[in-house]
Amino acid sequence: MITLRDETPSDRGGIRKVTIEAFANSEFGHNGEADLIDAVRAATDQTLSLVAIHGTQVVGHILFSPVSIECAHRTIHGIGLGPLSVLPAFQRKGIGSQLVEAGLRRLVSRNTPFSVVAGHPGFYTRFGFVPSADYGITHGFAGMPQEVFFIRADSMQSLQDLRGGLAFYLPAFGAQHNTVVEQCVAPEQRSTQVFEIERGSSPSSDGGRAHPEMNEEQHATTERNLGEQPIARLMAAGNLTRHDLVAASTQQITHKMVARACKGRWLTPNTKNKVLDALNKAAGKTYAMRDVFNY
Ligand SMILES: CC(C)(COP(=O)(O)OP(=O)(O)OC[C@H]1O[C@@H](n2cnc3c(N)ncnc32)[C@H](O)[C@@H]1OP(=O)(O)O)[C@@H](O)C(=O)NCCC(=O)NCCS
Numbered sequence: 001m002i003t004l005r006d007e008t009p010s011d012r013g014g015i016r017k018v019t020i021e022a023f024a025n026s027e028f029g030h031n032g033e034a035d036l037i038d039a040v041r042a043a044t045d046q047t048l049s050l051v052a053i054h055g056t057q058v059v060g061h062i063l064f065s066p067v068s069i070e071c072a073h074r075t076i077h078g079i080g081l082g083p084l085s086v087l088p089a090f091q092r093k094g095i096g097s098q099l100v101e102a103g104l105r106r107l108v109s110r111n112t113p114f115s116v117v118a119g120h121p122g123f124y125t126r127f128g129f130v131p132s133a134d135y136g137i138t139h140g141f142a143g144m145p146q147e148v149f150f151i152r153a154d155s156m157q158s159l160q161d162l163r164g165g166l167a168f169y170l171p172a173f174g175a176q177h178n179t180v181v182e183q184c185v186a187p188e189q190r191s192t193q194v195f196e197i198e199r200g201s202s203p204s205s206d207g208g209r210a211h212p213e214m215n216e217e218q219h220a221t222t223e224r225n226l227g228e229q230p231i232a233r234l235m236a237a238g239n240l241t242r243h244d245l246v247a248a249s250t251q252q253i254t255h256k257m258v259a260r261a262c263k264g265r266w267l268t269p270n271t272k273n274k275v276l277d278a279l280n281k282a283a284g285k286t287y288a289m290r291d292v293f294n295y
Contacts, residue, residue: 002059002095004102007049012038014058015051020252022085029256032271033083039172039270040065048079050103052086052095060086062099064107067116069137069165076162078114079107080169081124100127104152114153116167118144128152136164140177142295143226143266174269175295226264231279231292235262238283249278261293 007015016034023030040047044066052060067080081103086096104127107115116132117124118139129150132138139149149167153159166177235245242258251274261267261275276292279285 001054002093002098003053004050004098005053007051007061011051011058011061015049015061018058018061018087019083019085021087022091023083024254025088029254030252031257031260032268032274033085035270036172036268037061037063037083040170043170043172048103048106050099050106052090052099054090059090060095060099062103064103064115065170067167067169069114069116069162069167071162071165076113076165078116079112080167081115081117082119084119096123097126100124104128108154113158114151114162116149116151118148119150120148121150124150130159132167135159135162137162137167138165138177139167139169141174141266143264172269174266226266226295229262229264229293231275232262234279234283234287234292238285240279240282244282245275245278248282249274250281251277253278264295266295267293 015037019034019037020030023033037049040063041049046066048064050062051058062081062084064079064081066077068075068077081100084096084099086099104115115129116137116139117129118141121131129152131147132149132151133146135151137149137151138146151159151162153162168176235241242255245258246253246255253271253274257267257271258275258278261272267275272289272293276287276289279292280287
């Protein structure tokens with residue numbers, strides 16, 4: 001039997017395990033989501049964190065953390081869903097859905113004005129999430145397509161109030177909207193950047209496809225990604241392979257993470273740190289983050 005309840009401190013090891021195994025087993029790999037959860041916990045107590053328990057084992061976990069949407073004249077505070085994980089052996093039994101539904105019920109009872117999520121349309125639309133692009137609401141993560149960003153509010157009016165807004169997650173999630181630059185631009189002047197699909201929270205097979213309602217300027221940015229990163233050149237200069245970095249690392253990194261780092265697929269700050277650390281160990285250097293990544 002599966003029971004759901006709030007996270008307690010003794011669940012933290014179990015949550016890490018579930019998160020790492022679930023993402024590692026997914027087609028996108030684990031890209032620091034377990035560390036992200038720890039970083040969010042350290043940053044705020046304004047989270048909703050639920051676990052699914054089987055016997056005494058944590059088999060599923062969902063985190064909701066503060067997200068604000070900055071609209072033309074005001075900022076509205078809501079919540080962001082994610083990461084969400086279910087142990088591979090327990091997937092496709094409805095546990096992920098139960099966690100989402102239980103979390104959303106709790107948020108409704110708290111009068112949370114909106115929830116956002118970056119994820120697969122086929123999964124999240126069943127819980128009432130709609131494409132945020134339909135309302136011109138954008139996330140600010142470079143390298144993540146806008147098409148995988150969804151929003152849910154309890155009324156159409158709430159969604160209309162958020163129209164054209166910029167969503168900001170906690171800084172633990174990484175740089176967003178090029179910090180202040182885009183916030184100064186009026187909503188009607190902003191262009192929605194759409195990038196090639198590339199990470200676990202955006203697992204759509206057609207993710208690079210432009211939204212049908214996008215204008216020409218928006219279409220022009222489709223398929224863009226962050227481009228080859230300086231780390232690729234540094235590795236080549238040092239004659240280092242992905243395997244050298246993985247072998248040198250004292251943290252959990254994968255060949256795929258290094259490959260994505262080189263290609264310029266967006267990585268969380270935690271993953272970038274791990275890759276940087278691995279490079280420094282493998283090369284015997286002390287490169288700074290700015291030497292290795294240009295974002
Ligand atoms: C996504 C996840 C939490 C779903 O958990 P779950 O307990 O298997 O979910 P449920 O059993 O409630 O629902 C399964 C449904 O999710 C869909 N689904 C699961 N993962 C999916 C994915 N990557 N892409 C598309 N659909 C997915 C399945 O198609 C299934 O739909 P169906 O019932 O119509 O066949 C789980 O697959 C997981 O931990 N994945 C790895 C981590 C991840 O990608 N998390 C989400 C992004 S933050």
